[in-house]
Amino acid sequence: MNILVLIKEVPDMEKVRFDSERGVVDRSSAPAEINPFDESALQAALELKRKYGAHVTAMTMGPPRAEKTLQDAYARGADEGVLLTDRAFGGSDTIATSRALSAAIAAGDYDLILCGEKSVDGDTAQVGAETAELLGIPHAYYADSIEMADERTVRVSIENLCGSRQIRTMTLPALVGVTKNIGKLQLPTVDRKLGSLTIAVHKIGLSDLPALSKEDTGFAGSPTKVAGIEVPKAVERESRVFREDLPDFIDLLKKELTERGVRVG
Amino acid sequence: MDKKEYKGILVIGEMEHDHIHRVAFELLYKGRQLAEAAGESLSCLLLTGRETDASELCLRGADQVYVMEDACFAQPEESLFAENIVSFIRERRPATVLIGATHMGRSLAPRMAAALGTGLTADCTELKIADDGALEQIRPAFSDNILAHIKTMKRPQMATVRYKEFQEAELCEGAEIRIEKVKPYVKEHKGVNIEEIISTSDVDITDAEVVVAGGRGIRKEEDLQLLQELADVLGGQVGVSRALVDAGMAASSIQIGYSGNRVKPKVYIACGISGAPQHLAGMKESDLIIAVNNDPSAPIFNISDYGFVGDLYEIVPKLTEAFAAEADRKDR
Ligand SMILES: Cc1cc2nc3c(=O)[nH]c(=O)nc-3n(C[C@H](O)[C@H](O)[C@H](O)COP(=O)(O)OP(=O)(O)OC[C@H]3O[C@@H](n4cnc5c(N)ncnc54)[C@H](O)[C@@H]3O)c2cc1C
Ligand SMILES: Nc1ncnc2c1ncn2[C@@H]1O[C@H](COP(=O)(O)O)[C@@H](O)[C@H]1O
Numbered sequence: 001m002n003i004l005v006l007i008k009e010v011p012d013m014e015k016v017r018f019d020s021e022r023g024v025v026d027r028s029s030a031p032a033e034i035n036p037f038d039e040s041a042l043q044a045a046l047e048l049k050r051k052y053g054a055h056v057t058a059m060t061m062g063p064p065r066a067e068k069t070l071q072d073a074y075a076r077g078a079d080e081g082v083l084l085t086d087r088a089f090g091g092s093d094t095i096a097t098s099r100a101l102s103a104a105i106a107a108g109d110y111d112l113i114l115c116g117e118k119s120v121d122g123d124t125a126q127v128g129a130e131t132a133e134l135l136g137i138p139h140a141y142y143a144d145s146i147e148m149a150d151e152r153t154v155r156v157s158i159e160n161l162c163g164s165r166q167i168r169t170m171t172l173p174a175l176v177g178v179t180k181n182i183g184k185l186q187l188p189t190v191d192r193k194l195g196s197l198t199i200a201v202h203k204i205g206l207s208d209l210p211a212l213s214k215e216d217t218g219f220a221g222s223p224t225k226v227a228g229i230e231v232p233k234a235v236e237r238e239s240r241v242f243r244e245d246l247p248d249f250i251d252l253l254k255k256e257l258t259e260r261g262v263r264v265g
Numbered sequence: 266m267d268k269k270e271y272k273g274i275l276v277i278g279e280m281e282h283d284h285i286h287r288v289a290f291e292l293l294y295k296g297r298q299l300a301e302a303a304g305e306s307l308s309c310l311l312l313t314g315r316e317t318d319a320s321e322l323c324l325r326g327a328d329q330v331y332v333m334e335d336a337c338f339a340q341p342e343e344s345l346f347a348e349n350i351v352s353f354i355r356e357r358r359p360a361t362v363l364i365g366a367t368h369m370g371r372s373l374a375p376r377m378a379a380a381l382g383t384g385l386t387a388d389c390t391e392l393k394i395a396d397d398g399a400l401e402q403i404r405p406a407f408s409d410n411i412l413a414h415i416k417t418m419k420r421p422q423m424a425t426v427r428y429k430e431f432q433e434a435e436l437c438e439g440a441e442i443r444i445e446k447v448k449p450y451v452k453e454h455k456g457v458n459i460e461e462i463i464s465t466s467d468v469d470i471t472d473a474e475v476v477v478a479g480g481r482g483i484r485k486e487e488d489l490q491l492l493q494e495l496a497d498v499l500g501g502q503v504g505v506s507r508a509l510v511d512a513g514m515a516a517s518s519i520q521i522g523y524s525g526n527r528v529k530p531k532v533y534i535a536c537g538i539s540g541a542p543q544h545l546a547g548m549k550e551s552d553l554i555i556a557v558n559n560d561p562s563a564p565i566f567n568i569s570d571y572g573f574v575g576d577l578y579e580i581v582p583k584l585t586e587a588f589a590a591e592a593d594r595k596d597r
Contacts, residue, residue: 095382161341166341166461168457237567257553
């Protein structure tokens, strides 16, 4: 079985700075890392590999430096990395990204495609399902467990869909988006980490994808345009902090709760 | 593409168990404002697996309701739903399509957008008609740290909209009921078999008016009982930070935050929670925020209305006792 994990490189959200005066995100302020939700997707792939045997490929679309993210994926257990990189892919929105990814996936031979719940920067949760639609294959999102029902069928448990948990089987190839609850990715071993520095990442550009036309990807192929961004200032609250006088604190809370119609008792 | 061929605002309704999910009523509230600003009509399409009274959608402002009813929709599955809705959209050509950003909506909408080759803006918190008549879609991104304003160059312009972001459209009893039944275009699930639908008994933390939340300050699972007692006295529910879920002390269904649930209760009491940005993303819009933490420099205090610096093991039981005593006095 060939498993493909879609991985996005994102800035480390703990470090990235947002300038509310100028309304910009300073991407250079933070190092890049694997989207945390995609770590769970990789973990799910490794677990399936352990149970059923599989070849795990990590694929990302991004700038040339995203090669490092694929090396990291290798260090964490992926067998191979594929990097989609080309000037023509720059400025892609979710559909333009999905067109490039689906063209590259169709050119390969993958049975099961895994993605994360969402990316912490784009934050749309759209790329997975759009890619599945473009490939004409079924998908499931919000899966917290995956198993093989038989060789060509995957069974997933969906945490919540229309208010219920759903168990569904899908004929391969299929795409599954996982939640973080599926498992936590282990840290790389020293050996894998050293090995990752010398692995050859397979690079794919626009010219390698005859099925993809230039107009369909990148900025030109993106139907959505960002008209502007704001970095909202955090809502100011009174922040009255007590260190003693618990009775006063309690009286104040009673008053506030009652005012809000909260039944005290 | 001629944008003028596309007219009207279409809301996609969603069923939850045997009723229409309330997000549809919120979409109708916002949809009505947009329809008025654009001088267009507002309609709603509902796919349902059972006989459903859709008149409430009319009473809440839809000029026209379309119902696609068939047993095949009893088991929600994105490909089948998307194929039917996309066929409907290709025929009727709405300019704008609004979908609730529920699990189903977020999974379904991108399939539709990809099939239609149009743009989709996820998880919008505000929508406006801009001066040029286009839909201006405003959404949080970068883990809720920024707000992006987005426009779609193609039609239809599609957006998913956060649940509980807008109020519900009011019921208007005298409104005209216009419901048209539409036949499904396809009925077979392709390559997908739904084996089981398991109703979860989990409490829906997003409905709670009071949330008493615990974080890593809670040392063992049993100690969550302290928070439960306070929640009971206030008629609320217990929530947790991700730290407790990762530690195996609580179910992810009650996790608050960016990778859990977003809540907006009347009162949020954070106990032993530091206030990491990913936690704040799930609760910072609560009406009243109260924090108990033994570290005076914990960031949670900055976004709280009231805070107490102290050991939660000591403070929380005292709050419970005080609020319970209040109740006793009232009962008498
Ligand atoms: C992609 C991503 C998604 C995430 N999603 C979420 C999410 O959805 N929800 C979420 O919560 N987190 C989320 N996190 C994790 C988040 O970054 C923090 O790690 C987490 O919120 C910390 O939980 P905490 O506040 O309980 O623990 P800590 O940060 O360890 O804070 C514990 C606090 O308890 C206080 N304390 C200790 N003992 C006591 C005591 N006896 N009495 C009073 N106070 C005490 C300490 O002073 C401290 O402030 C996410 C992270 C990532 C990367
Ligand atoms: N540029 C990308 N390259 C590879 N995978 C991606 C890319 N963007 C998004 N994905 C995948 O799609 C998921 C959803 O991302 P998003 O739609 O950006 O929230 C991510 O968790 C990844 O698995």
